[in-house]
Amino acid sequence: MSAPFVLAVPSKGRLQENTEAFFARAGLKLSKAGGARDYRGTIAGLDNVEVAYLSASEIASQLARGFAHLGVTGEDLVRENIADADKRVSLIEGLGFGYADVVVAVPQAWIDVRTMADLDDVTTGFREQHHMRMRVATKFVNLTRGFFQAHGITDYRIVESAGATEGAPAAGSAELIVDITTTGATLAANGLRVLDDGTILRSQANLVASKGADWSPQARETARVILDHIAARARANKYREVRTRFRQCDAALLGEAHSRYGVEAPFGGPTSSGMLTLHCPPGQLYALASFLREHGAETVSVVSLDYVFDRENPLFAKLAAFLGQ
Ligand SMILES: Nc1ncnc2c1ncn2[C@@H]1O[C@H](COP(=O)(O)OP(=O)(O)OP(=O)(O)O)[C@@H](O)[C@H]1O
Ligand SMILES: O=P(O)(O)OC[C@H]1O[C@H](OP(=O)(O)OP(=O)(O)O)[C@H](O)[C@@H]1O
Ligand SMILES: [Mg+2]
Structure with a gap:
């Protein structure tokens, strides 16, 4: 079996709790086989991934040395502990906690x-x-x-x-x-x-990638799967799904909804019967629902999204660009 893919996560305190919750929301369940005192774990359903529980500052050093492929730690610790940080690691994404x-x-x-x-x-x-x-x-x-x-x-x-x-x-x-x-x-x-x-x-907690880690084709594939989960969840968080059906709906109306409310039409314009699925930023939902009704919609329903998988994954694209070919 080839060397494991190493994901380094904080071993205690606020950062640990937030990190585990973050991965769980993305559908990645971290677990410690040996209980709370075990400092190694796994991700359910992902073979050959080793989760290394370390102190936040140690994670920065391990990433710099290439002992972990991906890690979660504060940008402050990255900038403090890694000389020439931008050459040795890449801050893939701010995680919205650990400010x-x-x-x-x-x-x-x-x-x-x-x-x-x-x-x-x-x-x-x-x-x-x-x-x-x-x-x-x-x-x-x-x-x-x-x-x-x-x-x-x-x-x-x-x-x-x-x-x-x-x-x-x-x-x-x-x-x-x-x-x-x-x-x-x-x-x-x-x-x-x-x-x-x-x-x-x-500073905030970041998902950080190491340049010096052993980026075998298999390791890249594992990173793609992990980042795909995270990107799908991030995209889902940014929108709510809005559904409606009305005959007057056309491309001009969709264009206006896009420019006024930041609405996307992920599956294209209305079907022949006028069914329409939109993705709308949460803050614009009421305005959009009002707009659609003013233009003829009888009913507008809104649901939360768990995941939105796009063909393009901006997080993996960033990693691939950093690692080179
Ligand atoms: N109020 C806070 N106090 C301490 N750290 C915080 C706070 N808010 C966010 N952080 C972030 O948490 C990280 C430090 O975490 P932590 O103290 O667990 O790690 P450490 O310094 O490696 O461990 P130790 O303090 O045991 O040496 C830093 O990135 C820091 O910016
Ligand atoms: O601005 P505040 O909200 O007051 O937070 C800042 C304080 O919190 C942290 O200490 P912590 O008690 O976490 O202990 P630590 O230094 O051991 O991490 C940090 O080192 C600061 O002392
Ligand atoms: Mg500390």
Whole structure:
């Protein structure tokens, strides 16, 4: 049997729950044969796939090394942990969870420091006054260096933090921090404020592909099947199916529905008896139903879609383009 296809997913916390729910919605059920403490699993119905449960930061490293074909992890960890990330991995799709901003935050008491330019001014003054460089506590060492360099700030020093970074200024181990924030509650509780232009990255969980993995024809085929499920579910989520039947329906009316409401006609125009199936963005349903009735429809029904399989799969196309032929 050939080497397995490896899908790396987060092993704990919010990201694990959201990732499992995401794959389940796409019709891919992840399961751990050995129970919750088993860090290897399978996908029901897909042979030769090994699900590797790892910490989110470890997933970024494994993808960089080619030890996993696909993985789910935060963009922040990809950018922080992988040098030349865009050459070694491809962010196939944002998954709509695990949102977190990587930000530069300073003590609220620094009322004159609102922007990175202000920070540049005070770092220089600080060095002259204290004969040491201002300290930035963070675990995002690479993102911090890149961002500070882009803003021309050089008079600082990084203090690597393993956790509870927001506590560093109050504890006296750093003057400011770079860390992730979601609701802002932890920053506020520690008397810190984000600089106006201090957002380094808006991160979310992503489906990430590795360039260096063993992309045998069989591995590509497995990726195609997985991405096909995901794309079909994503397409289904974007629309509701609308059905109606009325004689006055013609191409001009469909054209108008398309331009006004973003409606698609996946199976073409009305049948000879006037039956029509449309896909409509959820926010436009009522407007579309009103429009159709104004033009002669007696009844308009709407149902949710589970999957919409298209011949073209934009996710696999992106992977194939990244991997080359
Ligand atoms: N409020 C949040 N706190 C922490 N991480 C979050 C939050 N919201 C989203 N994330 C994302 O979750 C990922 C980090 O997950 P997690 O803390 O489980 O991994 P880890 O850092 O590898 O593990 P550990 O913290 O045990 O070292 C990052 O991509 C981060 O952006
Ligand atoms: O802006 P907020 O909504 O307050 O969230 C941000 C905080 O949440 C995370 O910590 P978490 O408690 O998850 O622990 P961790 O650092 O070990 O991941 C993160 O490290 C921040 O400290
Ligand atoms: Mg963490």
